[in-house]
Amino acid sequence: xxxxxxxxxxxxxxxxxxxxxxxxAVIVHPSNTSAVTDADIKNFYLGxxxxxxxxxxAVLLSLSEGDNSRSEFNNKVLGKTDAQLxxxxxxxxxxxxxxxxxxxxxxxxxxLVATNPNxxxxxxxxxxxxxxxxxxxx
Amino acid sequence: xxxxxxxxxxxxxxxxxxxxxxxxxxGSIVAGKVVSGEVDPSGEKEFQVDxxxxxxxxxxxxxxxxxxxxxxxxxxxxxxxxxxxxVVAKGADGWSPDVDWAYLTYQVGQDGTLMxxxxxxxxxxxxxxxxxxxxxxxxxxPANLYWWEITQFNGLTYSHNFFAGDxxxxxxxxxxxxxxxxxxxxxxxxxxxxxYFPPAGTYIAGTADVTWSKILGTNVTASNDWIDLRAxxxxxxxxxxxxxxFFDELDLDGDGVTDQIVERRSNxxxxxxxxxxxxxxxxxxxxxxxxxxxxxxYVTLLFDYNYVIYDDGYGSRFPTYYVSAVxxxxxxxxxxxxxxxxxxxxxxxxxxxxxxxxxxxxxTLGVRYNVAANAALxxxxxxxxxxxxxxxxxxxxxxxDAGLFSVALDFVF
Numbered sequence: 001x002x003x004x005x006x007x008x009x010x011x012x013x014x015x016x017x018x019x020x021x022x023x024x025a026v027i028v029h030p031s032n033t034s035a036v037t038d039a040d041i042k043n044f045y046l047g048x049x050x051x052x053x054x055x056x057x058a059v060l061l062s063l064s065e066g067d068n069s070r071s072e073f074n075n076k077v078l079g080k081t082d083a084q085l086x087x088x089x090x091x092x093x094x095x096x097x098x099x100x101x102x103x104x105x106x107x108x109x110x111x112l113v114a115t116n117p118n119x120x121x122x123x124x125x126x127x128x129x130x131x132x133x134x135x136x137x138x
Numbered sequence: 139x140x141x142x143x144x145x146x147x148x149x150x151x152x153x154x155x156x157x158x159x160x161x162x163x164x165g166s167i168v169a170g171k172v173v174s175g176e177v178d179p180s181g182e183k184e185f186q187v188d189x190x191x192x193x194x195x196x197x198x199x200x201x202x203x204x205x206x207x208x209x210x211x212x213x214x215x216x217x218x219x220x221x222x223x224x225v226v227a228k229g230a231d232g233w234s235p236d237v238d239w240a241y242l243t244y245q246v247g248q249d250g251t252l253m254x255x256x257x258x259x260x261x262x263x264x265x266x267x268x269x270x271x272x273x274x275x276x277x278x279x280p281a282n283l284y285w286w287e288i289t290q291f292n293g294l295t296y297s298h299n300f301f302a303g304d305x306x307x308x309x310x311x312x313x314x315x316x317x318x319x320x321x322x323x324x325x326x327x328x329x330x331x332x333x334y335f336p337p338a339g340t341y342i343a344g345t346a347d348v349t350w351s352k353i354l355g356t357n358v359t360a361s362n363d364w365i366d367l368r369a370x371x372x373x374x375x376x377x378x379x380x381x382x383x384f385f386d387e388l389d390l391d392g393d394g395v396t397d398q399i400v401e402r403r404s405n406x407x408x409x410x411x412x413x414x415x416x417x418x419x420x421x422x423x424x425x426x427x428x429x430x431x432x433x434x435x436y437v438t439l440l441f442d443y444n445y446v447i448y449d450d451g452y453g454s455r456f457p458t459y460y461v462s463a464v465x466x467x468x469x470x471x472x473x474x475x476x477x478x479x480x481x482x483x484x485x486x487x488x489x490x491x492x493x494x495x496x497x498x499x500x501x502t503l504g505v506r507y508n509v510a511a512n513a514a515l516x517x518x519x520x521x522x523x524x525x526x527x528x529x530x531x532x533x534x535x536x537x538x539d540a541g542l543f544s545v546a547l548d549f550v551f
Binding site for chain 1: 160162164208210212222224239241243248249253257258266267269270272273274297299301304306361363466468469471508511512514550
């Protein structure tokens, strides 16, 4: 293998692994003082839990399909592949047992969570702004 | 007419101005072909895949039997009230759209939900979403279990969910009724030596109607990170009727030999003759089920055991089960499955005898490939084996052995 192709390989590996190393931050509105545990986050995103500890309904946001942080969140936090999670939410949606999280872009996510006390979402930790509160990092 | 429709839509649009309406949907394009097996009484090698919609494959490749498209519309009417309608069009039904779901959902407190209207009847583990191919691994739930002519009901469902430690517990009670008219599959079975044994001289012609009244049941689910269990029970009153005809054998010259056969389908007043209620067409039905899934790191195990009791003349009992294992790679999900169904007669109806009247199994082997974020391609082989062993006409089991090869593209949007 020539030096050049080895470098290319290294670059490729870096490109592939870079998103996997990024941290995910789970975010809520700064005024939301409810404790949010790892179990709560999992239960919210698997449709089992509908309200924060303070009794307020939790409105779920997810990142649009194709966003690396979305797959990483599904894998790391929920322990599901994208397809498994999608299959799960289609069952819930088409039997009237719940509504899947709304898919938005990272910038919309930050804006929506910053302006709605009921919302919970997640973004790449490096994108977090002071307008939202981080409740967990993965 | 056009104007009034437009006016109506405008009115609706105004009324709904504050309501958020969301559209979603699902669909499947399925092609199948019988690749091996024995000829049944119709003269074809057939593989039945959907009793309710009268769908079956033959040796000719067919794209319409199981292909389906559905659109769901949900409107949030008020803070705690929403309306959901699902319109489903199936190839087996000539693509005519049916309203399979139409219900109002009212949120009761934080944990309760009251649903009123038309919904799928929660019988088997996969009953409520058996049309949503994308939501499960296989091309279809096991066809020898999911064989009912009634799959929906009109009524009320109240469900209540709560936490208990690491477990989420869901409970629901439901009640209602449902009638299906002109069920072609009854004719399908009869023409293949099926299970109708009407009184002498009576012939069950064409389609039948089936009513399930006084449906009352409950579901309890318990799930945690890796286990999902579901117990179900309901009771209903089953009634089926059909237009029948008689063949009057006339001996005109009194020599003991029939000279003329007259077909009679209507009463003297001109109305069609309808079959009456008797212990084989009018009885109580109890359904018991225990199913679930266990998710391990790479493998998901799925199972469902069911027991159905007919309080009919035969004392029919239907023990059925299936087990399936799915390997979960990121995009590839190979799977195997086995489903088995039995019919036992426990009462001696007019000398008909007791014993196992029907027994068959389906072995399934397939793979799901998640081609896109919202679409899955599946390739599956099913082997249907008849295991009934009652001799001759006693055997309710008209089923022929057959192997089916099918390919599906399931999607959600």
